[in-house]
Amino acid sequence: MLSLDMAFWTMAVVTVVSAAAVVLLKDVFRAALCLVLTFMVVAGLFVLLSAEFLAVVQVLIYAGAISILIIFAIMLTRDVHQGNPSNRFRYPALVLAALLLAAIVLVVIKTDWNQLDSRVLPGAPTEAVGATETGVKNVFSNTTPVIARLLLRDFVLPFEVASVLLLAAILGALALVREGEG
Amino acid sequence: MSLESFLILSGIIFSIGMYGALSKKNVITVLMSIELMFNAVNIAAVALSRYVVPRGIAVNPAAAEAEVAGALASGTALGETVLSTLLTGQVFAIFIITVAAAEVALGLGIVIALYRNRETVDITQANLMKG
Numbered sequence: 001m002l003s004l005d006m007a008f009w010t011m012a013v014v015t016v017v018s019a020a021a022v023v024l025l026k027d028v029f030r031a032a033l034c035l036v037l038t039f040m041v042v043a044g045l046f047v048l049l050s051a052e053f054l055a056v057v058q059v060l061i062y063a064g065a066i067s068i069l070i071i072f073a074i075m076l077t078r079d080v081h082q083g084n085p086s087n088r089f090r091y092p093a094l095v096l097a098a099l100l101l102a103a104i105v106l107v108v109i110k111t112d113w114n115q116l117d118s119r120v121l122p123g124a125p126t127e128a129v130g131a132t133e134t135g136v137k138n139v140f141s142n143t144t145p146v147i148a149r150l151l152l153r154d155f156v157l158p159f160e161v162a163s164v165l166l167l168a169a170i171l172g173a174l175a176l177v178r179e180g181e182g
Numbered sequence: 183m184s185l186e187s188f189l190i191l192s193g194i195i196f197s198i199g200m201y202g203a204l205s206k207k208n209v210i211t212v213l214m215s216i217e218l219m220f221n222a223v224n225i226a227a228v229a230l231s232r233y234v235v236p237r238g239i240a241v242n243p244a245a246a247e248a249e250v251a252g253a254l255a256s257g258t259a260l261g262e263t264v265l266s267t268l269l270t271g272q273v274f275a276i277f278i279i280t281v282a283a284a285e286v287a288l289g290l291g292i293v294i295a296l297y298r299n300r301e302t303v304d305i306t307q308a309n310l311m312k313g
Binding site: 031094 | 183187191194204208210213218221228229266267272273276277281285290292297303305
């Protein structure tokens with residue numbers, strides 16, 4: 001348990017520092033590299049939350065595809081002398097972000113979360129609680145088949161809509177970056 | 183390592199991303215900040231899915247009610263309907279990642295088109311539609 005805690009706090013610190021570096025670094029290219037680091041550490045956080053399938057998806061899509069796209073775009077549009085300046089909304093944005101963070105922290109601390117560990121089935125006989133805990137443990141020890149069942153049965157309509165969305169995004173990106181007017 | 187620490191971490195990353203998205207001139211930095219916000223939401227969704235009882239958001243409330251009632255009455259284990267809804271947050275995260283991939287492809291396409299036409303990636307210069 002202690003090693004898990006240490007892993008969590010290490011990853012939390014690395015995530016926050018590299019996320020801050022993304023918005024604070026002067027060099028956009030280094031900011032993009034910090035973004036890749038953030039994506040990898042978030043994949044580690046997913047492993048801690050026993051979401052191993054999601055961690056692999058995160059590494060493949062975010063750390064693989066999206067960061068390569070971003071780095072390509074930086075290379076193609078690089079403005080070396082310009083750096084990464086702020087616009088005139090810098091201080092209002094800082095205040096707004098701080099207020100949002102304060103609100104989130106307040107809500108998270110004040111809310112009485114209906115947590116799995118403390119109250120699986122209040123009032124149930126103890127053997128039901130034990131069996132349910134075993135079921136929960138089974139689900140989280142191998143999440144991929146459960147995700148597959150959810151995606152292809154309960155969420156099949158959003159799943160199909162997502163493929164149409166990706167097709168539309170491909171066509172839109174091709175139309176946007178095509179040479180010449182058309 | 184508890185639900186609260188994950189949610190507060192997610193809130194910190196979301197705030198950093200929002201600050202970057204609102205205050206930067208470079209379009210690509212704004213896009214990267216939006217990606218940070220997506221990641222923060224993913225962490226919150228997966229953490230809630232890991233720690234919180236999803237009875238209220240059961241996909242099939244009738245079957246879930248029956249399973250819970252059966253478990254309460256006879257001491258049997260909860261069935262698949264309730265247990266599989268434990269992972270609803272992870273499915274949401276998968277959809278968010280899909281939408282983020284589409285958004286980044288389109289956004290960077292717009293950035294390239296903007297750079298080709300206006301020779302800049304400064305978002306305050308992109309005021310073609312200003313009245």
